[in-house]
Amino acid sequence: MGFAVLRGQDLDHLAIVECGVIATPKGGSGAERLVALADGLDGLIGRHALRAVAVERLFFNRNVRTAMAVSEARGVALVCAARAGVPVFEYTPHQVKLAVTGYGKADKKQVQQMLSLLLHLSEPIRQDDTADAVAVALCHAQGLVASAALERAR
Amino acid sequence: MGFAVLRGQDLDHLAIVECGVIATPKGGSGAERLVALADGLDGLIGRHALRAVAVERLFFNRNVRTAMAVSEARGVALVCAARAGVPVFEYTPHQVKLAVTGYGKADKKQVQQMLSLLLHLSEPIRQDDTADAVAVALCHAQGLVASAALERAR
Numbered sequence: 431m432g433f434a435v436l437r438g439q440d441l442d443h444l445a446i447v448e449c450g451v452i453a454t455p456k457g458g459s460g461a462e463r464l465v466a467l468a469d470g471l472d473g474l475i476g477r478h479a480l481r482a483v484a485v486e487r488l489f490f491n492r493n494v495r496t497a498m499a500v501s502e503a504r505g506v507a508l509v510c511a512a513r514a515g516v517p518v519f520e521y522t523p524h525q526v527k528l529a530v531t532g533y534g535k536a537d538k539k540q541v542q543q544m545l546s547l548l549l550h551l552s553e554p555i556r557q558d559d560t561a562d563a564v565a566v567a568l569c570h571a572q573g574l575v576a577s578a579a580l581e582r583a584r
Numbered sequence: 585m586g587f588a589v590l591r592g593q594d595l596d597h598l599a600i601v602e603c604g605v606i607a608t609p610k611g612g613s614g615a616e617r618l619v620a621l622a623d624g625l626d627g628l629i630g631r632h633a634l635r636a637v638a639v640e641r642l643f644f645n646r647n648v649r650t651a652m653a654v655s656e657a658r659g660v661a662l663v664c665a666a667r668a669g670v671p672v673f674e675y676t677p678h679q680v681k682l683a684v685t686g687y688g689k690a691d692k693k694q695v696q697q698m699l700s701l702l703l704h705l706s707e708p709i710r711q712d713d714t715a716d717a718v719a720v721a722l723c724h725a726q727g728l729v730a731s732a733a734l735e736r737a738r
Contacts, residue, residue, distance in 0.1 A: 464659050488652070502662070509619055
């Protein structure tokens, strides 16, 4: 499962604190892999004073087996965040792409390019799950900034 | 989510210690409902010295939305059991029906009737999720007894 921790006062100064993929034992049972995921997430949440956790909400219509495996992991992630008292937000892939690129049907390459631009990265994030996680986090950050601006305007 | 705790030295003396449904807050977010589920399962595992947890393995091909919600709950259940150090076993609905009724395509009613018979219940279990949980637990118990008999025969 990809993850990304962002920090910053405003969108121009957002930076990646930590990102990557939580590895799970390849040969392990489903339960073992999910426990490794939960341990990784608990560690991550413990290391950072998170203000929010943003998770991708998926709408599958093709591979049900994949949808079920991803949903098991999603369920574990939601519990890890909620039990730590961190509010959880969910965004669809469409919302994420729209927020990051301005286009809801952007492809992976376009999302990666925009992430490099918006987060001033010297190297693009080539690992797909990591890039997805950074994009979801950025989507949430943009929403926060927009809400704050609206609040000030009132 | 339905649950059932069985106890007994052999199949003729199996009894239900506790069974029912872990309720989750209807109005709550997905994360809140999953935390309620995790809390309920942790409580259940803490109250009983479980030797094993048996979980239904699902193969969906119709409602993906349902499959995803059930899978989120399944992921949480697997982590609760595994983190408590209780070995987890998974059975398909086909295996469960075959074990309980001798027929892999038995309907709910037939499963309920066999549960009443095998567990000497004075009243059938009418709640579907509870009956499913009792059937999964019974399926696992039968497998244990069969393994033990094979072991002795060697």
